[in-house]
Amino acid sequence: MKPSQKLNVGLLVLGLLLLGGGILPVLAQEAAESQDPEQETTQPEYSRTGADTCLRCHGERSEFPVLDIFKTPHGSLTHPDSPFAGAQCESCHGPAGAHQRRPRGDDKPRNFGPDAAAPIGEQNQVCLDCHNDHGRMGWMGSAHDQEEVSCVSCHQIHTEENRMEDSILQQEVCFDCHPRTRTLSLAPSSHPLRLGKMACSDCHDPHNGMNDHQLVETSVNDTCYTCHAEKRGPVLWEHAPVTEDCSLCHDAHGSNHAALLKQRPPLLCQQCHMPSGHPSLALGSDSVEDDYASRFLLGSSCTNCHTQVHGSNHPSGVSLER
Secondary structure: OOHHHHHHHHHHHHHHHHHHOOHHHHHHHHHHHHOOHHHOOOOOOOOOOOHHHHOOOOOOOOOOOOHHHHHOHHHOOOOOOOHHHOOOOHHHHOOOHHHHOOOOOOOOOOOOOOOOOOOHHHHHHHHHOOOOOHHHOOOOOOHHHHOOOOHHHOOOOOOOOOHHHOHHHHHHHHHOOOHHHHHHHOOOEOOOOOOOOOOHHHOEOOOOOOOHHHEOOOOHHHHHHOOOHHHOOOOOEOOHHHHHOHHHOEOOOOEOOHHHEOOOOOOOHHHOOOOOOOOOOOOOOOOHHHHHHHHHOHHHOHHHOOOOOOOEOOOOOOOOOO
């Protein structure tokens, strides 16, 4: 045998001795002993049987019944985006871990609601992981996000009936936080909310904070034009407050005055238009009667003559009279 071959054989034997003699196991043991036990993290384990494990306790008569979720899109086993097409209950609530063995213990999965241990932002992020389409892009930084409104404050996941799709039930959800709007909706002049002919979401998008007042359109006027298209124009003779903002004259949520006006005419009109010099007034008189006429005009309504307050296309409609 050549000297070089003897050297290679010797190195091979030495390597086998190192592996079999316990040098590497000793090094591994020393590395394991040097590791801080507090830095070890154990990941909660998922249930092997999925929802079948949860339903043993969360049945129809339990404190937290969940069976109605199978009547909703979230409980679909065929839709690829449904939670039940993946990890089922644990897709939203996280790994069950030891909760399936100790239901009353401290090791509980993620729960939702104002009394939940998880922060509101973390709860909402679970929903936003799936509901991240264009309609939710304005959620971050919106008024509801800033006020830490949780998704489950409005939406019920384990019930068959979607109350946000019913115009009457949807209002009750919104009015829980907006009681003044409830009061205005019951005024003599209001939109047909209480009749169920429209819902809050017809004008407001609660998930989009990119527009003022979370409106469905970029401005107040554009939102109103979705129903009142005849007021859009353009017109030959414009009325300045009409083109600027409908809410300067109208209170969209309700009013005690006709046509949702914030004040009755002529008081509303005289916020911008002074009565002095009006052709129907007697000039130079100091009587009480003439003073009353000077303040409230004849007939007590500007619209008796100026009927086209939203604008006129008539060549002689400069005064919005025709």
